[in-house]
Amino acid sequence: MTDERMGDALVPALLRLPPGSGVVFRHYSFGARERRALFAQVRRIARARGLVLVIARPAHIGRGHGVHGTVKGHGLRTWPAHDRREAVAGARAGAALLFVSPVHPTRSHPSAPALGIARAAAIGQGLGVRLIALGGMTPQRFRAARALGFYGWAAIDALT
Known part of the structure; x- marks a missing residue:
């Protein structure tokens, strides 16, 4: 679960996850531009490391492997x-x-x-x-x- 409080520790945490682990991308308080940019970075890491990535609300920031909660998506x-x-x-x-x-x-x-x-x-x-x-x-x-x-x-x- 990503969270704003993780700050600079987010990327090192993602790099420590074993392949096949999942990431629920949240970062709700970020503005749209900042959230999209961070999501793109997390998605690149997830693809490179074989992590499953799902998006929590709102999902219009990009595509992952799925969605979390009531978010519309596939x-x-x-x-x-x-x-x-x-x-x-x-x-x-x-x-x-x-x-x-x-x-x-x-x-x-x-x-x-x-x-x-x-x-x-x-x-x-x-x-x-x-x-x-x-x-x-x-x-x-x-x-x-x-x-x-x-x-x-x-x-x-x-x-x-």
């Missing part, structure tokens, strides 16, 4: 799920991945109560959509998440 669809209602909406919208969050306390959303790993897993249970754990995740915490059916994990702060 390709892979990912979806945020903070509760069961959002998870069901994502499944109905054809999402391939649900980003369930916040699993653990996180600096990026300090006022959001953490779900805990068991409750987070229950949010997407039985929907036939792969779950990605987000919020306070580390490689060690992912081991417990994987045991409960999570397909992968995502981060913002853990990458910087």
Whole structure:
């Protein structure tokens, strides 16, 4: 997940991701020109490194492999799920991945109560959509998440 707070750490973080990893391009607060320019840079890195790139709102800045949330577009669809209602909406919208969050306390959303790993897993249970754990995740915490059916994990702060 890209975020404005990453600043100059964004490119080094992208360069450390293993091939096949995904990037959800956000940077919501940037102006249109600045956001398009950064997206073009991220897209070049993603192509060179074999990363999957999806765009969060608005999607008119360029093309990636897909879109995140309610953004109109083609390709892979990912979806945020903070509760069961959002998870069901994502499944109905054809999402391939649900980003369930916040699993653990996180600096990026300090006022959001953490779900805990068991409750987070229950949010997407039985929907036939792969779950990605987000919020306070580390490689060690992912081991417990994987045991409960999570397909992968995502981060913002853990990458910087």
